[in-house]
Amino acid sequence: MGRIKDDTLECGYHGLTFDCAGRCVWAPGTGRIPSNARVHAYPVHEKYGLVWIWMGNPALAEASEIFDIPNFDNSAWGRNQGAAMELDCNYLLMCDNLLDPTHVAWVHQGSFGQAATRDTPLRISKTDNGVIVHRWMMDVEPAPFYKKVIEFQGNCDRLQHYEVRYPSHALIRAIFTPAGTGGPDAPLHKDAFVMDSYNFMTPTTAGKTRYYWFQLRNIRPDDTALSAMMSEDVRHAFEEDRAVLDAVQIGMAEKESPHIDLPIDGGQLRFRRQLEAMIAEEAMVDEKMQG
Amino acid sequence: MGRIKDDTLECGYHGLTFDCAGRCVWAPGTGRIPSNARVHAYPVHEKYGLVWIWMGNPALAEASEIFDIPNFDNSAWGRNQGAAMELDCNYLLMCDNLLDPTHVAWVHQGSFGQAATRDTPLRISKTDNGVIVHRWMMDVEPAPFYKKVIEFQGNCDRLQHYEVRYPSHALIRAIFTPAGTGGPDAPLHKDAFVMDSYNFMTPTTAGKTRYYWFQLRNIRPDDTALSAMMSEDVRHAFEEDRAVLDAVQIGMAEKESPHIDLPIDGGQLRFRRQLEAMIAEEAMVDEKMQG
Amino acid sequence: MGRIKDDTLECGYHGLTFDCAGRCVWAPGTGRIPSNARVHAYPVHEKYGLVWIWMGNPALAEASEIFDIPNFDNSAWGRNQGAAMELDCNYLLMCDNLLDPTHVAWVHQGSFGQAATRDTPLRISKTDNGVIVHRWMMDVEPAPFYKKVIEFQGNCDRLQHYEVRYPSHALIRAIFTPAGTGGPDAPLHKDAFVMDSYNFMTPTTAGKTRYYWFQLRNIRPDDTALSAMMSEDVRHAFEEDRAVLDAVQIGMAEKESPHIDLPIDGGQLRFRRQLEAMIAEEAMVDEKMQG
Numbered sequence: 001m002g003r004i005k006d007d008t009l010e011c012g013y014h015g016l017t018f019d020c021a022g023r024c025v026w027a028p029g030t031g032r033i034p035s036n037a038r039v040h041a042y043p044v045h046e047k048y049g050l051v052w053i054w055m056g057n058p059a060l061a062e063a064s065e066i067f068d069i070p071n072f073d074n075s076a077w078g079r080n081q082g083a084a085m086e087l088d089c090n091y092l093l094m095c096d097n098l099l100d101p102t103h104v105a106w107v108h109q110g111s112f113g114q115a116a117t118r119d120t121p122l123r124i125s126k127t128d129n130g131v132i133v134h135r136w137m138m139d140v141e142p143a144p145f146y147k148k149v150i151e152f153q154g155n156c157d158r159l160q161h162y163e164v165r166y167p168s169h170a171l172i173r174a175i176f177t178p179a180g181t182g183g184p185d186a187p188l189h190k191d192a193f194v195m196d197s198y199n200f201m202t203p204t205t206a207g208k209t210r211y212y213w214f215q216l217r218n219i220r221p222d223d224t225a226l227s228a229m230m231s232e233d234v235r236h237a238f239e240e241d242r243a244v245l246d247a248v249q250i251g252m253a254e255k256e257s258p259h260i261d262l263p264i265d266g267g268q269l270r271f272r273r274q275l276e277a278m279i280a281e282e283a284m285v286d287e288k289m290q291g
Numbered sequence: 292m293g294r295i296k297d298d299t300l301e302c303g304y305h306g307l308t309f310d311c312a313g314r315c316v317w318a319p320g321t322g323r324i325p326s327n328a329r330v331h332a333y334p335v336h337e338k339y340g341l342v343w344i345w346m347g348n349p350a351l352a353e354a355s356e357i358f359d360i361p362n363f364d365n366s367a368w369g370r371n372q373g374a375a376m377e378l379d380c381n382y383l384l385m386c387d388n389l390l391d392p393t394h395v396a397w398v399h400q401g402s403f404g405q406a407a408t409r410d411t412p413l414r415i416s417k418t419d420n421g422v423i424v425h426r427w428m429m430d431v432e433p434a435p436f437y438k439k440v441i442e443f444q445g446n447c448d449r450l451q452h453y454e455v456r457y458p459s460h461a462l463i464r465a466i467f468t469p470a471g472t473g474g475p476d477a478p479l480h481k482d483a484f485v486m487d488s489y490n491f492m493t494p495t496t497a498g499k500t501r502y503y504w505f506q507l508r509n510i511r512p513d514d515t516a517l518s519a520m521m522s523e524d525v526r527h528a529f530e531e532d533r534a535v536l537d538a539v540q541i542g543m544a545e546k547e548s549p550h551i552d553l554p555i556d557g558g559q560l561r562f563r564r565q566l567e568a569m570i571a572e573e574a575m576v577d578e579k580m581q582g
Numbered sequence: 583m584g585r586i587k588d589d590t591l592e593c594g595y596h597g598l599t600f601d602c603a604g605r606c607v608w609a610p611g612t613g614r615i616p617s618n619a620r621v622h623a624y625p626v627h628e629k630y631g632l633v634w635i636w637m638g639n640p641a642l643a644e645a646s647e648i649f650d651i652p653n654f655d656n657s658a659w660g661r662n663q664g665a666a667m668e669l670d671c672n673y674l675l676m677c678d679n680l681l682d683p684t685h686v687a688w689v690h691q692g693s694f695g696q697a698a699t700r701d702t703p704l705r706i707s708k709t710d711n712g713v714i715v716h717r718w719m720m721d722v723e724p725a726p727f728y729k730k731v732i733e734f735q736g737n738c739d740r741l742q743h744y745e746v747r748y749p750s751h752a753l754i755r756a757i758f759t760p761a762g763t764g765g766p767d768a769p770l771h772k773d774a775f776v777m778d779s780y781n782f783m784t785p786t787t788a789g790k791t792r793y794y795w796f797q798l799r800n801i802r803p804d805d806t807a808l809s810a811m812m813s814e815d816v817r818h819a820f821e822e823d824r825a826v827l828d829a830v831q832i833g834m835a836e837k838e839s840p841h842i843d844l845p846i847d848g849g850q851l852r853f854r855r856q857l858e859a860m861i862a863e864e865a866m867v868d869e870k871m872q873g
Contacts, residue, residue, distance in 0.1 A: 012688055027844060260325045
């Protein structure tokens with residue numbers, strides 16, 4: 001509730017004006033600046049069409065650590081995206097979801113799911129900055145959403161690469177390549193369809209999350225009708241996630257049955273454990289720097 | 292949030308599948324069933340177009356104890372009903388309402404109420420399975436709702452029979468018979484109009500109730516226009532109750548004046564006292580069976 | 583939820599009837615009046631199209647102390663008003679607003695605000711029944727809302743007279759007079775435009791306020807199109823206040839930065855301090871009368 005004027009922010013009620021460091025530079029009345037008039041200033045950086053905010057120790061802000069998106073400016077790749085969504089759940093529930101290739105078999109039956117997504121085993125690995133859960137499904141029919149966009153005929157080999165990086169950003173890579181040309185060690189086939197789905201979970205309160213997202217694809221970069229169709233289909237699938245996650249948020253808060261971890265939850269457990277450790281470590285460092 | 296598959300229930304997020312006894316029969320991942328994966332199963336029984344759930348000790352579930360509705364399948368009787376209503380009040384407030392023939396004089400002035408409903412004395416009796424509050428009003432004009440459907444001319448004798456059975460189901464019987472032919476000991480006159488209104492209060496939380504209802508009438512069983520008109524009139528009257536009861540719920544929670552029991556509250560007090568005793572006894576029996 | 587019948591109030595559920603003193607004069611059932619059936623009765627008085635309620639000691643109610651509105655019945659003055667607004671804030675936040683001529687520079691830039699309202703110094707004075715904050719701005723362009731209605735050309739001298747009386751009613755007087763004819767000691771010029779804005783803040787809960795308002799103007803009393811336009815413009819400006827005040831209510835409840843009083847807050851601080859003292863004194867007197 002206010003206005004941006006040059007490089008300052010003006011209060012919409014009485015005009016108190018703050019510079020980029022959060023210092024008050026103007027106040028109404030006598031013009032004397034009240035000594036305790038200041039707002040918290042956070043380092044921010046614009047990249048990939050998003051404003052990245054650093055809420056930790058400002059001295060440790062480092063723009064080069066922002067999530068890397070290799071093909072964002074690659075003119076051979078197309079992009080689709082939609083408006084940010086407001087989820088009524090803690091951000092970690094969406095992180096869980098994005099380390100969970102299996103849920104598509106039940107939540108997204110009309111788009112991303114297919115029989116093989118029910119039971120093909122998962123590979124879980126930790127990286128320096130996150131956790132990856134992935135699997136190849138060999139010689140399968142393409143799932144409905146992808147069938148509409150891949151440009152080869154017949155069965156495919158399908159990769160689900162689900163990667164969440166600390167604190168809460170995800171790359172979901174899908175590869176659909178003609179059957180027999182995929183698998184962990186195969187070079188990318190010339191007809192392979194690749195879609196990188198980027199997901200940014202921003203906690204706004206303990207029970208709410210603002211969810212930004214877009215996808216990059218390696219085909220038809222300038223086909224705006226294709227972009228529109230894919231955006232709409234993805235948004236629809238994310239609404240399916242939202243319905244489930246909002247219910248999980250309520251169910252976990254009013255838990256009436258025991259907590260069960262399944263074998264498919266291995267990625268999420270590793271991610272949460274490491275994130276907790278990082279948060280604890282940051283708090284310790286902050287305390288030392290102040291003490 | 293899930294799907295019914297044959298006789299099992301499948302979770303909509305990860306496919307955990309439960310049989311009718313609540314046992315998990317399938318889980319994603321390795322396929323091993325987690326030992327603590329089970330949901331509570333309740334005995335249910337379908338009757339009168341409703342699903343009856345038994346939430347107490349399953350060993351004591353007994354379908355023959357379900358509320359009896361004599362003319363439900365009688366082809367000489369017509370039926371009208373409407374969608375279940377969601378009330379923002381505890382279920383006992385609706386039970387109170389349905390043991391209270393007097394409220395129609397103020398809440399339903401355009402439908403069920405008439406001058407005689409203000410002050411004709413009530414008869415209260417306990418039965419084995421509930422409480423009945425009733426009265427005959429002799430030689431009176433029919434109330435507006437009934438005037439539209441009764442098939443004789445002139446004044447009537449009117450019965451209000453308000454009966455709530457434990458835990459929370461009601462039969463409201465209305466009889467309108469030509470003046471001089473009614474009263475407690477008179478046989479049913481051939482021109483008498485009878486309407487049995489059935490009401491099923493299902494508590495969903497301490498402050499919310501799902502309210503199912505329908506009416507059976509002893510005239511024009513196949514007249515769908517009549518059924519539609521009566522359903523609509525009844526639904527409208529029930530909305531009047533809803534407005535009052537939602538306000539009572541708030542008023543009782545934020546009570547600012549002393550509690551007053553009136554002489555007309557005798558039925559409700561007996562009903563509530565007995566229901567409390569039954570709940571306490573059930574808890575005691577449950578404890579013994581476990582102990 | 584009930585009905586007015588002659589000079590009584592009838593309950594909409596069971597007909598309990600109360601007279602103007604709050605005494606129950608009828609009850610259903612045996613007709614005996616329950617000894618503790620009574621509601622609180624407050625002295626009320628109708629004036630200026632409003633019902634004035636006295637919630638304190640009834641013995642001290644005094645209609646002559648109702649806020650005085652000199653030109654309410656003056657046929658040379660026009661009036662505009664709109665529906666009462668429901669504010670999601672404590673009534674004192676609106677009192678603050680109405681002792682704050684400065685806020686128009688930021689909140690009402692398209693209507694009441696102009697450059698001079700940013701920094702012309704304020705005069706604060708206490709009266710027997712409230713606080714006045716005022717200032718003259720000399721030789722300035724009229725603000726947008728007033729430009730449309732004043733009937734002289736060129737610059738003006740402008741008075742902002744903001745007065746709130748205990749407990750929570752305000753007179754906001756605006757004078758626009760040809761430049762050179764205004765100022766604290768000048769007699770009212772024949773071309774001067776005067777608008778008296780009356781504002782009545784009625785707390786309904788600690789966090790909600792019903793806000794009644796109207797304006798009297800010294801021109802074109804019978805011009806209904808002018809009245810309609812002014813009502814609409816004022817309502818629009820009050821919506822701007824509402825947005826700010828609702829946000830202040832939340833911001834003060836979840837305060838994350840230190841409290842700052844500015845020099846322009848002097849009127850509000852005096853008003854709040856005196857009102858607190860009056861409330862404390864009233865409580866003390868009430869206690870004595872009861873003890």
